Amino acid sequence: MTTESKVDRMLIESAVPTFDTMIAEHLVVHAGPETTFAAARNVDFLTVRTPLLAAAMWIRGLPARWSRHTVVAPRRLVLAEGVGLPGWxxxxxxxxxxxxxxxxxxxWQPDIEWLDVPRADFAGFAEPGWxxxxxxxxxTGYGEQSSLLSYQVRTVTTDPESRRRFxxxxxxxxxxVAHIMRATLRTVRADAEASG
Known part of the structure; x- marks a missing residue:
């Protein structure tokens, strides 16, 4: 006899149920789930240190610098405080x-164009070109005193031409992206283990 357990749908599955691309990274954290979740909510993405991230951000900012468009970087980027970036x-x-x-x-454009969409409209947003x-x-808990921390990113485009470009x-x-995700997980792990 088998027992079926109900699996709750994840928020990311509700927001982007089908996708063009997906990448996920995982890491065991030697701290309990509550401490690890608090560290994930409070990680400042701007403190994630990796030479590739610094290089990627510098390259990504070239079009704006060439056009002399001023880009004001946030001082902090913490999920628990709201995302605080255009479009996010x-x-x-x-x-x-x-x-x-x-x-x-x-x-996928050299100078990214962001669109502010209300949260209630995000899952159903399908305007072509985006x-x-x-x-x-x-x-999730991992044994008695550890956690499994996962970071997943999904992307979906709204029309065939955008899909081709993306x-x-x-x-x-x-x-x-995978490298930066792993670096972010290591930062969260360090924060959780230091406070746990």
Whole structure:
């Protein structure tokens, strides 16, 4: 006899149920789920240190610098404080389990165009010419005193031409995205283990 257990749908699955690309990274944290989740909610993305991230941000800012367009960088980028960037929004969180965030934009362009979309409209947004990014952190117990921390990113485009452009862009940046995600997980782990 088998027993079926109900599996709750994740916020990221509700926001982007089907996707063009998906990448996920996982890491064991030697701290309990509550401490690990708090560290994920409170990580300042601007404190994630990796030479590749610094190089990627510098390269990504070239078009704006060439056009003499002033880009004002936020001083902090913490999910628990709201995302605080054009186009980005907090999609929601579940108690101690998942926090999800996302954006609508033309992120395959050299100078990204972001679109502010209300959270209630994010999942159904389908205006041609755009793409959606949804990302999340999830935390589950792993043994008696540890946690499994996951970071997932999904992207979906709204029309075939945008999909074609994005796939070409994704082929180039995917290794950098994975590297930055792993660096972010290591930062969260360090914060959780230091406070646990």
């Amino acid at each position: 929004l907090l999609l929601g969180q579940t108690q101690g389990r998942e926090i999800a965030f996302g954006a609508v934009g033309k992120f 793409g959606k990014i949804a990302a999340n952190f999830t935390v 796939r070409r862009y994704w082929w180039l940046i995917r290794p950098f």
